[in-house]
Amino acid sequence: MQRAVDQLDGVVKEAMQRTGVPGVAVGVVHDGKVIYLKGFGVRKVGESATVDADTVFQLASVSKPVASTVMAGAIGVDGWAKPVAPNLPDFALKDPWVTSHVTAADLFAHRSGLPDHAGDLLEDLGYDRAYVLSHLRYEPLTPFRASYAYTNFGLTAAAQAVANEKGVSWEKLSDDTLYKPAGMNSTSSRFDDFANATDRAWGHAKVDGAWKAEFVRQPDAQSPAGGVSSSARDMTTWLKLQLGNGKLDGKQIINADALERTHWPESVSNPPHAPAGRTGFYGLGWNVSYDDEGRLRLSHTGGFELGAHTNVTMLPGEQLGIVVLTNASPVGVADAVALDFFDIAQTGKVSRDWIPLVDSVYQQQTDALRSKTDYAHPPSGAAPAQAADTYAGTFENSYYGRAKVVAGTDGTLTLQLGPKPQSYRLTHYDGNTFSFQTAGENAVGPTGVTFTPDGKSFTVEYLNHEGLGTFTRSTSDQG
The missing domain is CATH 3.40.710.10 (DD-peptidase/beta-lactamase superfamily)
Structure with missing residues (x-):
């Protein structure tokens, strides 16, 4: 001893x-x-x-x-x-x-x-x-x-x-x-x-x-x-x-x-x-x-x-x-x-x-826990995104609560998550898929955000390990 x-x-x-x-x-x-x-x-x-x-x-x-x-x-x-x-x-x-x-x-x-x-x-x-x-x-x-x-x-x-x-x-x-x-x-x-x-x-x-x-x-x-x-x-x-x-x-x-x-x-x-x-x-x-x-x-x-x-x-x-x-x-x-x-x-x-x-x-x-996708390097021939307004709006998720996708005047998109909204700038990757850099204790580097073609829902990759990461456009935001 x-x-x-x-x-x-x-x-x-x-x-x-x-x-x-x-x-x-x-x-x-x-x-x-x-x-x-x-x-x-x-x-x-x-x-x-x-x-x-x-x-x-x-x-x-x-x-x-x-x-x-x-x-x-x-x-x-x-x-x-x-x-x-x-x-x-x-x-x-x-x-x-x-x-x-x-x-x-x-x-x-x-x-x-x-x-x-x-x-x-x-x-x-x-x-x-x-x-x-x-x-x-x-x-x-x-x-x-x-x-x-x-x-x-x-x-x-x-x-x-x-x-x-x-x-x-x-x-x-x-x-x-x-x-x-x-x-x-x-x-x-x-x-x-x-x-x-x-x-x-x-x-x-x-x-x-x-x-x-x-x-x-x-x-x-x-x-x-x-x-x-x-x-x-x-x-x-x-x-x-x-x-x-x-x-x-x-x-x-x-x-x-x-x-x-x-x-x-x-x-x-x-x-x-x-x-x-x-x-x-x-x-x-x-x-x-x-x-x-x-x-x-x-x-x-x-x-x-x-x-x-x-x-x-x-x-x-x-x-x-x-x-x-x-x-x-x-x-x-x-x-x-x-x-x-x-x-x-x-x-x-x-x-x-x-x-x-x-x-x-x-x-x-x-x-x-890190994504297998290299979001820093979009694929050759990546499809363009749709107009920013297609994705913008208020979305709901029974587990993660409310989220907003905000379109800037310059066409940029920002994802807001949490009760005191945390803002994440979305970077286009391919078609209706974007990415952002995670933050906090459980950060996992870049993660994906994939919208449906009609913009009525999106799934956040790192929030979806248990199948809970899809946000659906709020009924008051359908129009």
């Missing part, structure tokens, strides 16, 4: 040097004590303020095991098995039977049948939590409790149901159940608290090959799944609570049985890819796996493309845990630091170069 701790400074500094990630904070807990707690680099590129143990970072999806801790404290063991629908009047899934039976455990274990990342694109367009949760009913479902798909808003629905049952907001429930009793004074489930913190890390993304703090990720809509902010110091307190069966300094903060329940395998998240391959599981807000020695390993990664990458990993049987927080979009650093640490603790050396391996996984996930 001491060997691994002694090498952590070098591991972090090398990872930062290789990737250029501006700021990192790391904490390690062993046998109920914080044995390492340190910050590296700067909070914001171009400024001198340094990262320390109290610098507040956005946790992204490391919010999920934090949320499941809150849930354990709020509902105990039995509450996980209760249907959520009675406490969410506007919530429904496509199958009424599933709606009436889906539980908090189903949603926290990503086994509700909702498709991968259901609702995330609605959040990108600016819709709030209430709108997103009330529109999950349009999403197609895979077999209930027999399939796994990672959903921020499914998990958020379960958390909101419990908050409604308790008669408070999720943010207050988190404060009262976990953050205040544990003394996690720098931790919050509200974006405003993060934005107003005096010692906070700015999110960075690569822009023209350089790390820049140009974007802001406001995740309140999915706060239980991705909206927690915290410091390395507070996260080591949480790790002590996790490894101490819900107890801190002799005081039981979270019921031990309820907390243990979150650590059980619930869903097969990663089936074995070979006869002797290892199976990956998901618990209640945790990735659950078993290492080469058969020890339980609990972990979670968080990532915002707009500027955060985090990791928490625990070996409960060894009473050991590490948290790694960074202020840059995922390039492998947070996961690699944790993996290096456990490699060194176990064998004395790093087993492989983790950074490119982890980074390639993120790149594959991103690339899989």
Whole structure:
């Protein structure tokens, strides 16, 4: 253990040097004590303020095991098995039977049948939590409790149901159940608290090959799944609570049985890819796996493309845990630091170069969502577009809401999407097909917009993965 701790400074500094990630904070807990707690680099590129143990970072999806801790404290063991629908009047899934039976455990274990990342694109367009949760009913479902798909808003629905049952907001429930009793004074489930913190890390993304703090990720809509902010110091307190069966300094903060329940395998998240391959599981807000020695390993990664990458990993049987927080979009650093640490603790050396391996996984996930069409290069002999007025008008979509196509005096077209319309300039590609550059957390580069020849409807390619991306001209706009 001491060997691994002694090498952590070098591991972090090398990872930062290789990737250029501006700021990192790391904490390690062993046998109920914080044995390492340190910050590296700067909070914001171009400024001198340094990262320390109290610098507040956005946790992204490391919010999920934090949320499941809150849930354990709020509902105990039995509450996980209760249907959520009675406490969410506007919530429904496509199958009424599933709606009436889906539980908090189903949603926290990503086994509700909702498709991968259901609702995330609605959040990108600016819709709030209430709108997103009330529109999950349009999403197609895979077999209930027999399939796994990672959903921020499914998990958020379960958390909101419990908050409604308790008669408070999720943010207050988190404060009262976990953050205040544990003394996690720098931790919050509200974006405003993060934005107003005096010692906070700015999110960075690569822009023209350089790390820049140009974007802001406001995740309140999915706060239980991705909206927690915290410091390395507070996260080591949480790790002590996790490894101490819900107890801190002799005081039981979270019921031990309820907390243990979150650590059980619930869903097969990663089936074995070979006869002797290892199976990956998901618990209640945790990735659950078993290492080469058969020890339980609990972990979670968080990532915002707009500027955060985090990791928490625990070996409960060894009473050991590490948290790694960074202020840059995922390039492998947070996961690699944790993996290096456990490699060194176990064998004395790093087993492989983790950074490119982890980074390639993120790149594959991103690339899989990109269009296969090269919109920058229209085909030779591309058909001309029709007159701009053919396409202009107001359109409706039961899932994504209202859209407008606005024709400029110079014949240009602009697509407006979302409740506070986001404007996208349409570039002609071929015939009735145009393209625009996507934006936001789930941006996928250029995407297509294809109109029917009569201009009465159009389909947005990146919004149509589940067949929900067609907008039809409003009845009041038919003339």
